[in-house]
Structures are given as C-alpha cells and as structure tokens.
Amino acid sequence: MISLNEFLIHKTDEERCQWLNSYLKEVTKLHQNRQAATLEITVTSTSEYTLEIASLPNSSLTDNKWCIANLIDCLTRLYPRYDRYLSQLWHPDSFIKDYPPLKTIEKRVYKKRKAREKNLKHCFENNTHFQVSKSWNHYQVIQKAFDGPELTRLLQAPDQAIAEGEILKDCKATTVSLYKMANGQKVIIKRYNSKGTAYSLTRSLIDSRARVCWQGALLLDQIGISTPKNLAMLEVRQGPWIKTSYLITEFKEGETLSDLYREEHEQSSWPTIARQVEDILLTYPRVRVAHGDFKATNFIIDKNQPIMIDLDSFRSCSFFKIFKDTYFRDLDRFERNWVRCPSAMKLFTPIIQNARYSCLSATL
Structure with a gap:
C-alpha cells in the first residue's frame, strides 16, 4: 500500500x-x-x-x-x-x-489547507508526537520519535555540543554546527544568536526564529516539500524574555544546487532534478507560504530529491499581495543563482516563468 x-x-x-x-x-x-x-x-x-x-x-x-x-x-x-x-x-x-465547478472546489480546498495549517499549533503541546518542557528559564520541544538520552544530554549543554562539532557557519545572526552524537547520528545544531537586549525584547514579542523554523518544517512536510526532520527546539528564557534559541535537526548529506549546476559538472541528471525543483516552486502559490530565500545553497540534493533548508525567513501569508511580493522576490533570487551558468539558466528560465504565471493565476 x-x-x-x-x-x-x-x-x-x-x-x-x-x-x-x-x-x-x-x-x-x-x-x-x-x-x-x-x-x-x-x-x-x-x-x-x-x-x-x-x-x-x-x-x-x-x-x-x-x-x-x-x-x-x-x-x-x-x-x-x-x-x-x-x-x-x-x-x-x-x-x-x-x-461543483473546479474554481469552487479549489477555493474550498485552499481554505481547508489553511485550516490544517492552523492545526500545526499542536506541535507546541504535549501529545503523542511531541514532548514539551517549560520553566521560567526555558521552553523546550522534542519530537518523541527522536527522543533519547543522547538528545537529552545535547539539550542540557547545546553550546558545548556546538563547540565540539564542526562549525559550518558562524556569524552575528546564527551559528551552525555539525555534531556527531555518541550513537553515531549526525545532527545540525543551529543557534540563533542574540543581537542585543533591544533585539531580544523585540523577538520576545513574536515567535523566536527557532520556533518559526520548527513549525515551517512541519508545514513543508505536510504539503510535500522535503526538509530535514525536526529533532528538538530550545528557547533559553528569562520569563517572557527570549535570550537565545536553538534548533536541532537531522543532517542531510548531499550536493547543493549550486554545486550540481556548474558548467563543468556532469549534466545528465540536470533535467530530472530541475523537474523536482519545479514541483517545489509550483507548490508555494497553492498554499501561500513563502520560503524567503531561494539561494541555490538552500536546496540540498539527496538521492535525486531536492530538500529545502534554512527556513529562517519562512512565512505563511493570508493576503495574496503580500505573498506575491515575497514569492516574486524569492524567484528573482533563484534566477540570480544561474547568472554564471548559462546552461542552467537556459534550463531554469521556463521553470521560473511558469512559477510566476502559476502565482498570478492562483488568486483563490
């Protein structure tokens, strides 16, 4: 079955x-x-x-x-x-x-998809899939399917695990580390660094970036876009004030689109991958969610299947104009990926044009 x-x-x-x-x-x-x-x-x-x-x-x-x-x-x-x-x-x-006519069916399907999206709030509650722990100093969510002593130890000292792992990125906004747990499992630890007291207070009024990514990954999975599985999320708090937050996800090994689509690279797999990417691009307008950053490095190819990473700018839009403006910026960014690779540009140009048309025609 x-x-x-x-x-x-x-x-x-x-x-x-x-x-x-x-x-x-x-x-x-x-x-x-x-x-x-x-x-x-x-x-x-x-x-x-x-x-x-x-x-x-x-x-x-x-x-x-x-x-x-x-x-x-x-x-x-x-x-x-x-x-x-x-x-x-x-x-x-x-x-x-x-x-009923297809247009009527499409409107009802869109509304029901948005209703399912709202049900994702249960990922922040104790239930059969998630385990929530909170106190004055922290807020923590673990996906039960991945729970275990190794993950528990990691969450008790995430900064130590980051330091012990392989640092993949370290900037003012985020620190990303590839960490190998004692059981051999590789995970990605992403720390969202505080940019100062004023910034932390502002972020405390809205969802932390770890929380945005956590819920975004679950939504992408629901609509058929692959992304690394969530393992755990941690917010270090002082009451309502969020000092910093962490996201732990599974590690996906593979080439990025920027590595794959190079003139000197073997090109036999290009059309197949491009079609899978097109499926992803055409999904967003049907549900009005925006990734926020279509850099080629945010597409990982694992077993000929594109996987989207870096959901820091992920957002769900209720109003079409807001979505359209965000989505078109994403497509513009995706197009800029191929300026130095004419063969890839030739392959992706009709896909980008189709995505724009799909967005304009999906005014449900």
Missing part, C-alpha cells in the same frame, strides 16, 4: 494526468455506492491500482454533500504540486459532472 502522493512523485506529466484521472473516476464510483475514498492505494499492475475505502456517515441517498466533502478532503491531502493537472480533467463531459 502506498500514498497516491508518493506514487506520483517520479511520474511524467502525462502519467500523472492518467493516474489522477483514473483515481477520480474510482472516487466517483465509490461515492455512487455511498463510500468514501482516501489517498491510500494498492498498486496491482503498471497501469492499475485499487483504493482503500471507508464508510460514509449516514445520509440521504439524494444528498450529495458528503460526497463533495470527501472529494475536497482527498484533494486537500493531495500534494499541491498536483493541483495543476486538475484543470485538464475537470470538464462538463467527464465523470465530475455531479460536482
């Missing part, structure tokens, strides 16, 4: 359309039988799969609202990168004739 999201990732555009068309037809059949669909599928051959089903709540056979709600739920959980194919499938003569 596999999620439709993961199944479609490495498919061509044509294959994605075919599989989505097949999926939506099967959803329609289930609805006719008063059953609900999920995104879980079982692949039975190179061209067929079956859907996992669940019973719908009791409702009138003539009432279609539960069917529409289930369809919207499935499309909400579908990675936003696949939204662009729906317009090719949504026409009056197709299986969707009993559903």
